[in-house]
Amino acid sequence: MLDLVLRNARIAGRGAATFDIAVAGGRIADIAPSIAADAPSENLDGRLVTPGFVDTHIHLDKSCILDRCHAEHGTLQEAIAQVAAAKRAFTEDDVYERGRRTLEKAIVQGTTHMRTHVEVDPRIGLKSFQAIKRLKRDYAWAIDLEICVFPQEGLLNDPGTEALLIEACKSGAGLIGGCPYTDSDPHGQIARIFSIAREFDLDIDFHLDFDLDASWMDIEEVCRQAGAHGYGGRVAVGHVTKLSALPPKRLDAVAQRLAASGVAVTVLPATDLFLMGRDHDHAVPRGVAPAHRLAEHGVTCSLSTNNVLNPFTPFGDCSLVRMANLYANVAQAGSSRELAACFDLVTQQPARLMNLSDYGVAVGNPADLIVLDGTDPAMIVAELAAPLMGIKRGRRSFSRPAAVFNRPQ
Template sequence: MSPLKIINARLDAHQPPATLHVENGFFVEPFAASTPAQTLDLQGKLVLPGLIETHIHLDKACIMERCQLHAGTLAEAVQQTRAAKAGFTEADVYQRGSQVLDKAILQGTTHMRTHVELDPQIGLVGFNAIRRLQADYAWAIGVQICVFPQEGLLNNPGTEALLCAALEDGASVLGGCPYMDSDPLGQIERLFQLAAHYDCDLDLHLDFDLNPEGMTVEAVARCTERYGWGGRVTIGHVTKLSTLPRDALMAIGKRLAEVGVQVTCLPSTDLFLMGREQFHNKPRGLAPLAQLHSCGVTCSVSTNNLGNPFTPYGDASLVRQANLYANISQMGTQAELLQCLGWISSESARLLRLPNYGLTPGCQADFIVFDAPSPAAVIAEISPPLMGFKRGQPTFTRPLGQLLKPH
């Protein structure tokens, strides 16, 4: 792998083009002019670090043709997916997961955390397929596997043994879905016990409805504090937070920041599923990240699902998800758009505890290139990336569109 010299790279809207140096897969200090190196002239195009997908389900993507969508509710999505899952094979999961990974790479994603369902029905079929994808796609994208009990844990005998087997065989994160358990608080407690035993991070689907009653977020905060797991716990969806008055929300935000619980919003899924019982004055139903961020909570925006009853559409574009969140949350200033960009890049890297993320010497050379005037404009214009690199090696290119004007 020969050194790479990247010239005329724009890092923001205000500084002159820069030169970046890559050696052995990392950004380095400028090497000597005599060092043999390839040169990449970006001609003033914008360079950003690779995008980070913090919450996606590769194992149950692209199954809409096997499902029937009527009510469009969370309960129906779970039921329809459960029925489709009965026919999953390792080859099937691999093929559908590869479709999503191909799309994600072309959209500039260089790292992702994928949630994988384990239960006695599916066994380790999905996990084994995702493990193969993890290895086969390492040239372009880092895949972190989070195994979780979608169908319940305490009320579903045999599930815990499967989770433990996966954690001993390559899964690095333990997930949860307390609202699907007969004892939600009991599941939360047991997940923390297992996380402590396996020394792994936690990522929980939590409080996924618009009824402010019955929140379990405080139980997660208490366990995070008691087990000393600050910075290692993420809660996803938490749409109940969108129903709270500002003072109550800010109090929870400060509590989460204090104990180190992180929050992921899944805008496409949450908008599709939430608020269906109301015809007029529909709630947005998205976790209020701007307010949580102002309290010091690490946040991210992510995709969740593509082509299934939880989310029947999507193209794996994190830029599109960030733009959607900005639009729905009415975040339009340059600073706000940059914050939305952070929720699919630098903040997401912090949430996943990824080392060496960025464009400075010592960082892994995972980067993408845009034809956009500024980082904020990438989100505002939903700009597609033109090329991407993983550890300094090219992973994709996308030619610019060309108008064919009549002469």
């Protein structure tokens, strides 16, 4: 018994042909040129159906706090300080409500899987973590939410933080992260995060190498630790803006090291553009790591949102199509092949980063799908095509009508 049939759908990777996609019991039951069934159906008129977008790096807990902060210089250090001051007044309900607003934006923009980073330290305790756990439960009908706890203000130099991280790991955190550049001993923090991850069998996601001084990088130590602990495929690093400052041969060498060690990279275009290069008064560097170039070397990469409406990024609508388009502009990736690769950086590649084994438009997979107002992945990015409908485990999660012209008679 079918629950829904999407008719006349294009599917990424299958050319210009159209297919019917049958859904039953929350999964894709059949894909064929034509499916005879009396089930409810939706004629998509050749629009693209894709598995939902995957956001591997966002901060729900500190989103929507612009009205509480007074950033004047736009630097990373100022953003950390402003949020550190603001979060002392956070309550669990406050974090939940702001996180809800941001999560709902992401859902209607077509995101069906998300990894949110949540700060844990003696100032905030586990309040944000508990709030995001509630969001994960309450919005499971629309999105799969993975929680990464991490120490934004340091670990070894912040007494009490490690005990709270361990408590969160015992209480349902999906993985653990780190922020070595805020610690007095960056390599010591990296080692300790790997140790905790191994104790609880958790994956790792670091904020890393977040400046433009390429004379030194922590990424080599992360790759070394990943190899030493057999953690290939279980470690990601975010930002790595230093990679934007590398000449081609050195970038190639780092990419080969990342690919060999199985360390993935998440690039955060909006935040990295906004914060980097603040000490330049002309010829300002972009500061955005070349994700599509790394991917050509076999590195698993993603493009993600990071912050929304706070001092790290004072804008954002949680659209990963917009993020892919922004990245394509900055990276000067304009060919059809490059634009299609940018689409992969918000779909297939981040799904691989999060080890989503049943992701994709294929029979037997969960019916986690979105319908886009376009026909081709490259042009979806180029034209900022809007998601028109979302389906999560076979149930419609959101819908909005396509624009209609009201022409005069």
